[in-house]
Every structure is written in structure tokens, then in C-alpha cells.
Amino acid sequence: MRTVPDVSAHFDEATNTxxxxxxxxxxxxxxxxxxxLDINYAAGRISYDHANVLINEVKERGLTLDWIIETHVHADHLSAAPYIQAELGGKVGVGDKIMLVQETFGKIFNEGTEFQRDGSQFDALFKDGDRYKVGQMECFAIYTPGHTPACMAHVMGNATFTGxxxxxxxxxxxxxDFPGGDAGKLYDSIQKVLSLPDEMRLFMCHDYGPNDREIQWETTVAEQKQKNIHVGLGKTREEFIKFRTARDAQLDVPKLILPSLQVNMRAGELPSDPDGNLMLKVPVNAL
Structure with missing residues (x-):
């Protein structure tokens, strides 16, 4: 908590990331x-505007990129990790339970034996409690399953990135409610995060500006304990599971789930056909 990193946030309006x-x-x-990674799914076109903003800032500030962290295999946006790594270096890291996600969606997308399901597409696979450094700053990973079976929160000084x-x-x-998701495990994972010091800064992966408020992304453990509408003020595990299960049944499938999963389980690389052409699949009635 004595280390206070500088955090620069970049909101992507297309995916609310x-x-x-x-x-x-x-x-x-x-x-x-x-x-x-920007995608026009209807046109089948990839672009790099959002990633270039990050790359340009790192270069302009004269920074060295040590890590490119994925908090989980996202189902609502594509990762730009390989593109950024090619420009800036750094190691790409994800939770070691990525193998569960690769196994599940490898079947759904009918991937062949050439698709490795051992997490080898990533440079580092984090286990619960694993420590690493950004420069001299001590960081560690917390296993937070529930949304997916491979979610991790990352603590960097007095800042935690919750995914x-x-x-x-x-x-x-x-x-x-995604394959491998579990409302009870999500509640338990939230309690792990809320067991961090009250003054710990928490940074969100998404915000949707409910009730037309401005987009926000930073809060604290203390604020979440008091005000979170799903788990705050001592809501029980049973109450959360009942609410979350009913609420999830009403939600639409994310618009970019099909391209996102195929790309993100490959550490941001796009799949290709046998001739080397970049190609995405659309499994029918599989999700």
C-alpha cells in the first residue's frame, strides 16, 4: 500500500472497456x-486505433513495457496483446486456468489438434498468489473465478485491477452464466477482493454509465463494501446467487462473444484457415 503507481486509463466506447x-x-x-483490438465485425475488418493510443503514450513518456496483462479471456472485446508486444516488447500474462477455457471453447469452435490447449500461446501463466515485478514495484495475482474459470485480479502497489x-x-x-461461470464462486472471489485494505484503489475493466452518469472506473474497497448494489452491506452468498442467476437469465449474449473468445484464448492472435488466411468461425446453436 505504500507504493502508489501512476495509472492512466483509456476508455473504449465501442466495448465499454x-x-x-x-x-x-x-x-x-x-x-x-x-x-x-478494434473490430468491425459486420465487415470483418480489424484496426488498431485503441491499441495505438496506448503504444503512443508509452513511447511519448519514454516508458519500458514489462507486462501485458489479461485479467481473463474476455467475451466482449478482442485483445491487442500481440500487436502491442510487437511494438513495445513485454511479456503477455494470464491466469493458469486458461487451459480450462481453451479446452471448453476449443470444442465449441471445433478447433483441430494444431490448437494447443496448454496455455503456451502466453508468456506467463499466473497461479493464485504468484508475484512478479513491474520495474521495482511488487505485484501479485489473485485467483477470482466465477465470471469465468480463469479470472485473475492483479494487485500493483495500492491499485488492484479487478477484471x-x-x-x-x-x-x-x-x-x-458463461461456460465455466459460477455465481457462488463469483461471490467468493468478490469477498477475496473486499478483504484487501479498505483504502486499496480498485480499477474496473468495464463501465456502462447506469442512469446516464459519466463513465467511471476507479473506486475503493471501502466504497464497494458500503455501496455495491449486489454485494455491499453484508449481502449473503445465497442472496447473491439468487439475484445473479435470475439476472443472468435476462441478459443477451455479448455482441462480440464469438470473435472475442476465438482470439483471446489465443493470446490475441487471430485464427487462420489451412491456407493462412485470417478466419473466424460462427458455430451455430453452440452457446
């Missing part, structure tokens, strides 16, 4: 968390 550049206060080293485990207090929490 917030990507972060986190700088070690004692060096010129940084990490990027949850980058976004989709939590939303802003007036938005509550993420869904838990």
Missing part, C-alpha cells in the same frame, strides 16, 4: 492491462 497503463513510481517501467469480478458500486458485478 477500460484499458490501463500502470507505471512503477520508482522507474520508467510499466504494464498494460486489458488492451482492446470483471466487480463493477462500479452502482453497477454491482458481472454475469456468471
Amino acid at each position: 477500460i484499458s490501463y497503463i500502470i507505471k512503477d513510481p520508482s522507474s520508467d517501467c510499466c504494464a498494460i492491462v486489458d488492451s482492446v 470483471d469480478t466487480l463493477f462500479m458500486p452502482d453497477s454491482g458485478s458481472a454475469r456468471a
Whole structure:
């Protein structure tokens, strides 16, 4: 908590995702968390506007990129990790339970034996409690399953990047109905995050501006404990499971779930056909 990193947030309006550049206060080293690759799905076109904003900021500030962190295999946006890595270097890391996601969706997308299901597409696979450094800043990963079976929160000094485990207090929490999701496990994971010091800064992966408020992404453990509409003020595990299950049954499938899963389980690489042409699949009635 004595280390206060500089956190630069970048909101992507198309996917309501917030990507972060986190700088070690004692060096010129940084990490990027949850980058976004732009896609026009209807036209089948990829572009790099959001990623270029991150790359340009890192270059302009004279920073060295140590890590490109994925908090989980996102179902609502594509990762730009390989593109950023090619420009800036750094290691791409994700939770070690990525193998569960690869196995599940490898079957759904009818991937062949050439698709490795061992997480080898990533440079680092984090286990619960694993420690690493951004420059001289001590960081560690917390296993937070529930939204997906491979979610991790990342603590960097007095800042924690929660992925989709939590939303802003007036938005509550993420869904838990994807394959491998579990509302009870999500509640338990939220309690892990809320066991951090009250003054810990929490940074969200998404915000949707409920009730027409401005987009926000930073809160604290204390604020979440008091005001989170899904888990705050001592709501029980049973209450959360009942609410989350009923709420998830009403939600639409994310618009970009099909391209996102295929790309993100490959650490941001696009799949290709046998001739090397970039190609996405649309499994019918599989989700």
C-alpha cells in the first residue's frame, strides 16, 4: 500500500472497456492491462486505433513495457496483446486456468489438434498468489473465478485491477452464466477482493454509465463494501446467487462473444484457415 503507481486509463466506447497503463513510481517501467483490438465485425475488418493510443503514450513518456496483462479471456472485446508486444516488447500474462477455457471453447469452435490447449500461446501463466515485478514495484495475482474459470485480479502497489469480478458500486458485478461461470464462486472471489485494505484503489475493466452518469472506473474497497448494489452491506452468498442467476437469465449474449473468445484464448492472435488466411468461425446453436 505504500507504493502508489501512476495509472492512466483509456476508455473504449465501442466495448465499454477500460484499458490501463500502470507505471512503477520508482522507474520508467510499466504494464498494460486489458488492451482492446478494434473490430468491425459486420465487415470483418480489424484496426488498431485503441491499441495505438496506448503504444503512443508509452513511447511519448519514454516508458519500458514489462507486462501485458489479461485479467481473463474476455467475451466482449478482442485483445491487442500481440500487436502491442510487437511494438513495445513485454511479456503477455494470464491466469493458469486458461487451459480450462481453451479446452471448453476449443470444442465449441471445433478447433483441430494444431490448437494447443496448454496455455503456451502466453508468456506467463499466473497461479493464485504468484508475484512478479513491474520495474521495482511488487505485484501479485489473485485467483477470482466465477465470471469465468480463469479470472485473475492483479494487485500493483495500492491499485488492484479487478477484471470483471466487480463493477462500479452502482453497477454491482458481472454475469456468471458463461461456460465455466459460477455465481457462488463469483461471490467468493468478490469477498477475496473486499478483504484487501479498505483504502486499496480498485480499477474496473468495464463501465456502462447506469442512469446516464459519466463513465467511471476507479473506486475503493471501502466504497464497494458500503455501496455495491449486489454485494455491499453484508449481502449473503445465497442472496447473491439468487439475484445473479435470475439476472443472468435476462441478459443477451455479448455482441462480440464469438470473435472475442476465438482470439483471446489465443493470446490475441487471430485464427487462420489451412491456407493462412485470417478466419473466424460462427458455430451455430453452440452457446
